[in-house]
Amino acid sequence: xxxxxxxxxxxxxxxxxxxxxxxxxxxxxxxxxxxxxxxxxxxxxxxxxxxxxxxxxxxxxxxxxxxxxxxxxxxxxxxxxxxxxxxxxxxxxxxxxxxxxxxxxxxxxxxxxxxxxxxxxxxxxxxxxxxxxxxxxxxxxxxxxxxxxxxxxxxxxxxxxxxxxxxxxxxxxxxxxxxxxxxxxxxxxxxxxxxxxxxxxxxxxxxxxxxxxxxxxxxxxxxxxxxxxxxxxxxxxxxxxxxxxxxxxxxxxxxxxxxxxxxxxxxxxxxxxxxxxxxxxxxxxxxxxxxxxxxxxxxxxxxxxxxxxxxxxxxxxxxxxxxxxxxxxxxxxxxxxxxxxxxxxxxxxxxxxxxxxxxxxxxxxxxxxxxxxxxxxxxxxxxxxxxxxxxxxxxxxxxxxxxxxxxxxxxxxxxxxxxxxxxxxxxxxxx
Amino acid sequence: xxxxxxxxxxxxxxxxxxxxxxxxxxxxxxxxxxxxxxxxxxxxxxxxxxxxxxxxxxxxxxxxxxxxxxxxxxxxxxxxxxxxxxxxxxxxxxxxxxxxxxxxxxxxxxxxxxxxxxxxxxxxxxxxxxxxxxxxxxxxxxxxxxxxxxxxxxxxxxxxxxxxxxxxxxxxxxxxxxxxxxxxxxxxxxxxxxxxxxxxxxxxxxxxxxxxxxxxxxxxxxxxxxxxxxxxxxxxxxxxxxxxxxxxxxxxxxxxxxxxxxxxxxxxxxxxxxxxxxxxxxxxxxxxxxxxxxxxxxxxxxxxxxxxxxxxxxxxxxxxxxxxx
Numbered sequence: 142x143x144x145x146x147x148x149x150x151x152x153x154x155x156x157x158x159x160x161x162x163x164x165x166x167x168x169x170x171x172x173x174x175x176x177x178x179x180x181x182x183x184x185x186x187x188x189x190x191x192x193x194x195x196x197x198x199x200x201x202x203x204x205x206x207x208x209x210x211x212x213x214x215x216x217x218x219x220x221x222x223x224x225x226x227x228x229x230x231x232x233x234x235x236x237x238x239x240x241x242x243x244x245x246x247x248x249x250x251x252x253x254x255x256x257x258x259x260x261x262x263x264x265x266x267x268x269x270x271x272x273x274x275x276x277x278x279x280x281x282x283x284x285x286x287x288x289x290x291x292x293x294x295x296x297x298x299x300x301x302x303x304x305x306x307x308x309x310x311x312x313x314x315x316x317x318x319x320x321x322x323x324x325x326x327x328x329x330x331x332x333x334x335x336x337x338x339x340x341x342x343x344x345x346x347x348x349x350x351x352x353x354x355x356x357x358x359x360x361x362x363x364x365x366x367x368x369x370x371x372x373x374x375x376x377x378x379x380x381x382x383x384x385x386x387x388x389x390x391x392x393x394x395x396x397x398x399x400x401x402x403x404x405x406x407x408x409x410x411x412x413x414x415x416x417x418x419x420x421x422x423x424x425x426x427x428x429x430x431x432x433x434x435x436x437x438x439x440x441x442x443x444x445x446x447x448x449x450x451x452x453x454x455x456x457x458x459x460x461x462x463x464x465x466x467x468x469x470x471x472x473x474x475x476x477x478x479x480x481x482x483x484x485x486x487x488x489x490x491x492x493x494x495x496x497x498x499x500x501x502x503x504x505x506x507x508x509x510x511x512x513x514x515x516x517x518x519x520x521x522x523x524x525x526x527x528x529x530x531x532x533x534x535x536x537x538x539x540x541x542x543x544x545x546x547x548x549x550x551x552x553x554x555x556x557x558x559x560x561x562x563x564x565x566x567x568x569x570x571x572x
Numbered sequence: 573x574x575x576x577x578x579x580x581x582x583x584x585x586x587x588x589x590x591x592x593x594x595x596x597x598x599x600x601x602x603x604x605x606x607x608x609x610x611x612x613x614x615x616x617x618x619x620x621x622x623x624x625x626x627x628x629x630x631x632x633x634x635x636x637x638x639x640x641x642x643x644x645x646x647x648x649x650x651x652x653x654x655x656x657x658x659x660x661x662x663x664x665x666x667x668x669x670x671x672x673x674x675x676x677x678x679x680x681x682x683x684x685x686x687x688x689x690x691x692x693x694x695x696x697x698x699x700x701x702x703x704x705x706x707x708x709x710x711x712x713x714x715x716x717x718x719x720x721x722x723x724x725x726x727x728x729x730x731x732x733x734x735x736x737x738x739x740x741x742x743x744x745x746x747x748x749x750x751x752x753x754x755x756x757x758x759x760x761x762x763x764x765x766x767x768x769x770x771x772x773x774x775x776x777x778x779x780x781x782x783x784x785x786x787x788x789x790x791x792x793x794x795x796x797x798x799x800x801x802x803x804x805x806x807x808x809x810x811x812x813x814x815x816x817x818x819x820x821x822x823x824x825x826x827x828x829x830x831x832x833x834x835x836x837x838x839x840x841x842x843x844x845x846x847x848x849x850x851x852x853x854x855x856x857x858x859x860x861x862x863x864x865x866x867x868x869x870x871x872x873x874x875x876x877x878x879x880x881x882x883x884x885x886x887x888x889x890x891x892x893x894x895x896x897x
Contacts, residue, residue: 229649229650230649252650252864256650340750352842400735400753402844545845
């Protein structure tokens with residue numbers, strides 16, 4: 142009798158454990174779904190905006206849901222690395238969301254496109270009610286999101302880089318205005334580098350070389366060089382590229398204008414702590430430098446040998462799942478996202494310029510002086526490795542190591558030639 | 573003496589009905605009473621074990637088998653097809669300079685950190701073996717890094733080693749030495765990571781050796797003392813051999829932990845500068861979760877497993893002892 146009770150007790154414990162293990166425990170960290178029903182079409186949306194701008198994105202989705210009774214967007218916000226690990230498998234198996242932001246790097250969409258996971262969204266462009274005129278998209282956005290003649294993503298945001306400069310440190314060094322040419326930038330960086338013996342107490346500039354929005358490519362582009370040429374092959378061994386990298390590597394290695402091996406956040410921290418007088422960065426940095434009481438100003442990135450401005454573009458792609466059964470509703474959401482009121486709201490609350498280039502005179506947009514400045518750089522912005530599907534490998538294993546080696550005094554020409562061979566191999570180009 | 577019951581003597585076996593003897597091999601035998609008793613006795617235990625075994629099968633055994641299967645394929649999260657490549661991933665590894673660099677860094681780390689933490693742990697155990705209040709306090713101090721999260725400690729050390737605000741460089745400059753950007757130096761980055769590794773784990777070895785030292789009979793020490801053995805001789809000839817089993821345990825655990833180094837490298841250096849602190853696990857993480865080459869990452873993990881297995885068996889062989897020791 143006692144043994145029978147023991148067996149029954151054990152079986153009961155097993156049953157409870159099995160039910161607990163099998164019960165659904167998936168909880169979205171942030172979800173805008175207010176409930177499922179048979180009424181409106183529900184669009185599932187995986188978004189990676191977990192930072193200070195998350196509240197703005199959530200508010201916009203709620204706004205869309207309130208104004209569109211037939212469509213409900215259920216947005217789940219999760220970290221970028223979580224999306225990167227889960228999204229490909231989910232889409233491939235047919236369990237993925239209708240729309241998603243796969244990565245903050247726009248080149249990533251090419252891996253998805255190559256595996257047939259994304260649907261083209263050419264119907265987004267046009268003059269109809271739920272469409273966006275093709276001419277309003279920044280040229281760089283259209284280029285990076287167009288593959289084999291088809292548009293595959295809409296921009297969830299848009300940003301360019303400008304030169305942040307510390308007005309107080311400039312005044313101390315006797316420099317009255319920010320540099321307008323690369324030559325001036327080089328000499329100002331040296332002048333603003335302060336040393337105490339062999340220790341650097343103030344860097345002229347914070348230049349990150351890994352885990353960052355691309356700063357180094359700006360020096361290369363401004364000199365007429367490039368990382369990947371128009372044919373999609375390596376441009377690292379071109380003379381203008383080697384010259385630009387040599388100039389700035391020497392400034393870092395010999396004149397100590399910047400620390401070696403800075404990650405993006407490290408560079409931001411140096412400028413924020415007022416231990417660096419200049420930094421090339423995006424609009425998101427204003428949210429860090431203003432509370433840090435840095436007396437900073439913003440100026441366009443100085444012009445180089447090419448004579449025209451050039452800066453880095455940044456955008457996050459919003460893509461449509463090829464297996465989605467709500468493509469029409471997704472395009473409606475994309476068109477609404479690209480509308481002027483929404484872009485103005487985004488610019489006002491996040492500080493990014495609008496993702497369309499026809500809002501220069503939009504009422505209230507220029508109330509934020511930073512937005513106007515970043516927006517003015519849009520025509521000159523280009524993407525770093527924007528058309529390279531294997532972005533992570535090229536950036537982590539080829540370009541960044543080559544730059545770091547140059548910063549540490551390696552022979553720039555031979556370093557870049559080796560990197561060029563490796564890049565051509567990665568891009569399936571002839572050496 | 574009672575008489576034997578009739579018909580039960582072994583010699584009577586030949587008188588059993590033929591139909592019974594002929595049918596027995598073909599009819600399925602019913603469970604014997606002993607087996608039924610066994611199941612009645614142990615069934616609750618097996619049922620209680622079932623959930624844990626199921627979890628182990630699903631979350632441990634199955635992923636292990638699946639990873640071996642993946643290592644034989646060109647497996648990517650992006651693609652629904654995974655072509656079989658046999659030992660292709662392992663062949664790629666042989667010609668991958670990043671893999672050999674990561675293996676070298678991992679080997680150097682293990683070769684330095686394991687003896688380092690054992691030696692320091694043993695020294696601390698010998699110094700703190702008496703059960704005084706002050707010794708108990710210091711034992712806690714030295715054990716504290718062991719229970720702290722590796723990633724958290726990595727962040728702390730990253731600040732301590734910072735060239736601008738770190739206290740280490742402040743101390744160096746205060747005694748007239750130049751400051752060093754440890755984590756950005758191709759010379760100093762790996763030694764810095766190894767130092768943190770020894771600092772983190774020495775307390776664990778100390779605790780193992782403390783327990784072993786407490787178990788050494790005092791009479792053996794006294795006998796050695798009577799025989800005229802000095803302190804070093806007592807330690808070298810008496811205490812150390814008796815610590816061998818504990819040393820084996822600590823060495824095996826330390827080796828396994830060192831070969832799997834990830835957290836503190838990921839936090840402190842991300843494998844840099846220029847891959848000088850890249851380890852097998854940080855490399856396979858990059859290959860699997862950033863490059864999405866899951867098959868190749870699985871192959872690296874299996875090579876790591878085989879290396880750890882080989883090292884552990886080598887240590888068991890080297891530390892072998894007989895009871896007469």
